[in-house]
Amino acid sequence: MILDGKALAARLKAEMAEQMPQIEKEYGRVPALAVIIVGENPASQTYVRNKVKACEVTGIRSLMISMPEDTSEEALLAKIDELNSDDSVDGILVQLPVPKHINEDKVINAISVDKDVDGFHPQNVARLWLNEPCILPCTPKGIMHLIEETGIQISGKKAVVVGRSNIVGKPIAKLLLDANATVTIAHSRTRDLAAVCREADILVAAVGRPEMITGDMIKPGAVVIDVGINRISVDTPEGPKNKLVGDVDFASAEPVASWITPVPGGVGPMTICELMGNAIECFKRRN
Ligand code: NDP
16 A cells, blocks of 8 residues: 555644644744755755745745855854844754755754754754654654554564664664664665565665665565655656656565555655644744
């Protein structure tokens, strides 16, 4: 069955929108999210547009801040500082990647931990690993929502996460561990990846390699979560066209899996939806 992230995200965002009049009544204003984009990376521009659109749908006030590609690190940090001190701003997001001359870690560190809607700040990361209340990173949080949506019991299941990045692989492994799965994290040095994947009742692919996980690497009946967003060029009668594919080869995986997320329309919309949830959470905590 298809795990429809687009539909689930739409439902959750509609629920947030419904709460908004009550929030405004209770707190005297709605949550506000500042979204900073530096440069003109087309993929980043699409992500930012979708985030601003989600703010409109949920009733969150968005502040879109576009800075030119040649913005200095100092100027970006000063902008973050200004937003940190602005009491009417509840969440700050800097769309990654930033241009190469800007140090990404410095940017993440500069965002006030109370306004860290992405959950990337070292203090939020530490809190996650120490089981303290924290802002969870959006993609792993969205993945957990998707798995819960299947109704399967996570406890006692074998989960394999392919990828060990700070933003997806590691935190989703931690959340699955917290849900009492037995978790394996695989990566580029893993030997016999296919055999490791075949053990998974829950398989999360966060690799960044188009259609790398094929049906023969999946245990029959497994839940397959495809985090990958890869833009590839395919030949069509009208000439080459860009296509979005995941890290999982959907055609061969779909008949083997019990549940599988499509790309697009799976994890992607959930990530944005959780961002809205985090903005509301930051707002409530700050108030
Ligand atoms: P990173 O590039 O940071 O990490 C990729 C991971 O995959 C690394 O840990 C790497 O291992 C591992 N890897 C690479 N090649 C192989 C291989 N051949 N076999 C096994 N493991 C391998 O990527 P991200 O985690 O940031 O993103 C992963 C994918 O998810 C990307 O396609 C990205 O676009 C997408 N994404 C989607 C989001 C969404 O909302 N849907 C949000 C964030 C990301 P090693 O550590 O050994 O190098």
